[in-house]
Amino acid sequence: MNTKLLWAASGGVAVTALGAAIALISASYPVGTIGRMGPGYLPLVIGILMVVLGLFILIGDLRAGADEEPIRMRPFFLVLAGVVAWGEIAPRFGLVPATIALVVIVAFAQERPRPLMTAVTAVVLSFMGVAIFIWGLGSRLEAVRF
Amino acid sequence: MEGGQLWSGILTALEPDNLLFCFLGVTVGMVVGVLPGIGALAAISLLLPITYYMEPTAAIIMLAGIFYGAQYGGSTSSILMNMPGDASSAVTCLDGYPMAKQGRAGVALFITTIASFVGGSFAILLLIFFAPMIADLALRFGAAEYFAVMLFGLVAGSALSGGAFLKAAAMVSLGIVLGLVGTDMQTAYPRFLLGFRDQLFDGLNLVAVAMGLFGVAEILVNLMRAESTPFSVQSVKLRSLIPSWKDIKDSIMPTLRGSAVGSGAGMLPGTGPTISAFIAYAVEVRSSRTPERFGKGAIEGVASPEAANNASVQAAFIPTLSLGIPGNATAAILLGALMIHGIVPGPNLITKEAELFWGLIGSFWIGNLILLILNIPLIGIWVSILRIPYRALYPAMLFFVCIGVYSVNNSMFDLYVTLLFGLVGAGMMVLGFPAAPLLLGFILGPLIEEHLRNALLISRGEFGILFDSPISIGFHAASALLIGTSLYGVVKAFIHRRRAQKIQEEF
Numbered sequence: 001m002n003t004k005l006l007w008a009a010s011g012g013v014a015v016t017a018l019g020a021a022i023a024l025i026s027a028s029y030p031v032g033t034i035g036r037m038g039p040g041y042l043p044l045v046i047g048i049l050m051v052v053l054g055l056f057i058l059i060g061d062l063r064a065g066a067d068e069e070p071i072r073m074r075p076f077f078l079v080l081a082g083v084v085a086w087g088e089i090a091p092r093f094g095l096v097p098a099t100i101a102l103v104v105i106v107a108f109a110q111e112r113p114r115p116l117m118t119a120v121t122a123v124v125l126s127f128m129g130v131a132i133f134i135w136g137l138g139s140r141l142e143a144v145r146f
Numbered sequence: 147m148e149g150g151q152l153w154s155g156i157l158t159a160l161e162p163d164n165l166l167f168c169f170l171g172v173t174v175g176m177v178v179g180v181l182p183g184i185g186a187l188a189a190i191s192l193l194l195p196i197t198y199y200m201e202p203t204a205a206i207i208m209l210a211g212i213f214y215g216a217q218y219g220g221s222t223s224s225i226l227m228n229m230p231g232d233a234s235s236a237v238t239c240l241d242g243y244p245m246a247k248q249g250r251a252g253v254a255l256f257i258t259t260i261a262s263f264v265g266g267s268f269a270i271l272l273l274i275f276f277a278p279m280i281a282d283l284a285l286r287f288g289a290a291e292y293f294a295v296m297l298f299g300l301v302a303g304s305a306l307s308g309g310a311f312l313k314a315a316a317m318v319s320l321g322i323v324l325g326l327v328g329t330d331m332q333t334a335y336p337r338f339l340l341g342f343r344d345q346l347f348d349g350l351n352l353v354a355v356a357m358g359l360f361g362v363a364e365i366l367v368n369l370m371r372a373e374s375t376p377f378s379v380q381s382v383k384l385r386s387l388i389p390s391w392k393d394i395k396d397s398i399m400p401t402l403r404g405s406a407v408g409s410g411a412g413m414l415p416g417t418g419p420t421i422s423a424f425i426a427y428a429v430e431v432r433s434s435r436t437p438e439r440f441g442k443g444a445i446e447g448v449a450s451p452e453a454a455n456n457a458s459v460q461a462a463f464i465p466t467l468s469l470g471i472p473g474n475a476t477a478a479i480l481l482g483a484l485m486i487h488g489i490v491p492g493p494n495l496i497t498k499e500a501e502l503f504w505g506l507i508g509s510f511w512i513g514n515l516i517l518l519i520l521n522i523p524l525i526g527i528w529v530s531i532l533r534i535p536y537r538a539l540y541p542a543m544l545f546f547v548c549i550g551v552y553s554v555n556n557s558m559f560d561l562y563v564t565l566l567f568g569l570v571g572a573g574m575m576v577l578g579f580p581a582a583p584l585l586l587g588f589i590l591g592p593l594i595e596e597h598l599r600n601a602l603l604i605s606r607g608e609f610g611i612l613f614d615s616p617i618s619i620g621f622h623a624a625s626a627l628l629i630g631t632s633l634y635g636v637v638k639a640f641i642h643r644r645r646a647q648k649i650q651e652e653f
Contacts (some may be wrong), residue, residue: 011577015316022323022338029335035607037599039335043326046319053316060312060640061577071576075369079362079544080565086548087561095549102548103541109369110537117538125545133549137199140556141549 008065012058019050075109082106094145095134099126152274155504159512164204168509171208172517175215179222180528182229184543186216187582188364190479191356192543195550202487203502207509209483210463213476214266214510217419217456218517221258221448222528225251226382234419234455237427241440241447248443252386252525253393257445258452259521261401265453266514268405269412269460273467274507276413277496281468284493289600290612292469294621295415296594299471301625302416303586304632311632314583317574321587322594324350331592332599345559352482354551354560355588358567359574359581361547365540366572382529387522397449400430404450408457415465416586418474419455426454460510467495467503471590475582478589 023044032038082105090098103122107113133139158164178189189212197205220235225242238258245254287295300322304314327338328349339346389397404426411422430450431437440447462473470491472478481491489499496503521528551564571581605611613619 011313011579015320018320025338029337030333033607034602034609035605036603039330039333039337042595042598043323043337046323050316050319053312053319057312057316060310060636063640071370073370076366076572079366079369080569082544083362083548083561083565086545087552087558090548090552091558099545102545106541106544109540114537118541121538121541125542129545129549133553137196137553139549139553141552
């Protein structure tokens with residue numbers, strides 16, 4: 001029950017908090033006047049609007065309650081890890097190792113990864129990446145770098 | 147009228163390069179339209195980086211092709227699997243899937259293709275006729291008028307997003323602020339850099355934001371929901387496509403009504419194909435003498451919404467190209483693509499970039515013809531594409547996200563922005579916050595601020611200038627009406643729910 005309530009509240013709370021943060025930050029910028037708006041004017045107004053909207057969303061969502069949907073966290077972390085791996089490996093060691101790492105890591109997002117399919121995907125995507133982006137479009141990345 | 151220009155536009159579209167990219171665009175659109183789980187928005191964001199290397203005309207022809215191609219494809223999975231391939235085809239499930247269960251899948255596919263073609267063509271005619279006219283009118287727009295139209299676009303984008311109004315409004319607001327990140331154009335004051343001075347002074351990268359919200363977020367949510375079972379798809383024989391005379395007769399009026407509804411809704415800034423299809427379906431049920439047939443395989447129920455979503459997509463180009471105000475979130479990305487190529491959207495576009503404008507329109511005709519051919523004789527291919535499991539697709543999509551975002555600026559920072567927006571977008575989807583309004587706000591935010599500032603600068607802070615012309619008053623009135631009815635809906639739902647709860651407690 002408590003986690004469900006927390007879940008339902010999270011959207012409204014997030015909007016309120018973001019709005020407050022935006023309003024606070026913009027208040028530190030020159031706000032100016034209506035006739036001569038400074039950089040802080042519009043974001044300040046919008047931040048306040050978001051706080052109000054967030055509170056109403058919070059009330060509405062709490063009243064409606066969230067539907068409980070089974071959510072698997074494993075794919076979440078694996079996709080995260082896969083993209084970070086690609087981003088860290090590609091500029092250092094090249095496109096091919098980065099792509100292989102990405103494909104292998106995200107394959108584990110499935111309950112039962114299939115090695116053959118993953119291998120084929122890694123090879124095909126590596127080739128496509130090199131062909132389209134390095135040979136075709138002249139990307140600054142290298143295929144393999146030591 | 148503009149016959150000569152239209153003809154030269156068709157010739158432009160027939161140039162080998164443009165023709166190739168038009169074909170590529172509509173085919174990709176068709177594929178992502180057919181496949182549930184990848185929408186047109188995601189596909190356009192994925193291909194956006196590639197267009198950096200292309201001629202602007204070819205680039206926009208291809209991206210637009212994805213957009214309307216997806217509308218053709220979306221109905222295929224709605225009919226065959228009761229699973230919309232694209233959000234805009236969701237309502238086609240209602241009668242399309244029952245038709246398939248009755249063994250009339252072929253007829254439904256045929257009629258939706260023709261309806262799509264008619265809807266698209268109808269809206270293209272309106273586009274040819276109205277866009278130059280509106281652009282002419284808009285040349286006399288001042289800052290106040292622009293502000294009014296854009297504000298209406300944002301209001302319509304949240305009121306008609308199909309989701310909860312307050313949540314959509316919150317997302318538009320957040321989008322505006324995200325659009326303001328970077329150096330303020332008028333005062334050179336840096337805003338919301340959060341310590342990333344070097345990376346953010348030019349603002350957040352559109353490609354990174356769009357790919358995160360629509361590419362990564364969709365993949366995440368699809369994977370995080372329970373493991374999907376493979377679909378069983380019935381095969382469709384060419385012969386079964388042929389409709390009876392009665393089917394044709396029954397679909398003529400709904401197709402025309404759908405085209406009109408879709409064009410009208412699509413023309414308004416902020417409203418997209420999904421909402422157009424829903425309105426068209428509602429109109430059809432209301433105007434039918436036998437409304438009880440709907441939901442059980444009525445052919446009107448597939449013809450009208452499919453005509454409407456195609457008409458809407460094409461009509462969305464009217465405000466996009468004549469005013470520089472996107473008709474919906476997808477059109478917003480197309481505008482972003484134009485700006486990346488240094489083309490300033492606005493009323494001058496049609497005269498200044500005549501070749502691009504008429505070439506694009508020419509490509510619409512050609513693209514729709516290609517789609518007609520792709521759809522009817524080649525239906526078997528699309529049915530077999532439906533058998534591709536998602537597990538084979540998502541690694542490839544993630545790969546294209548990574549390399550696509552990176553290639554724009556050779557920047558890993560952009561890739562992490564994408565990842566962040568992917569996480570945010572996934573959270574938004576789960577909690578029922580629509581992402582399209584956020585993107586609309588993101589694109590329109592800086593423009594709306596500029597026009598508001600200029601208008602009030604001219605009037606020295608006098609608010610009256612915002613209501614100085616009939617155009618401004620008209621748009622503000624329309625915005626007020628939309629906000630009013632939406633808030634009324636929110637309050638009514640609130641009271642209704644409370645009463646329902648009370649009744650539940652009493653029993």
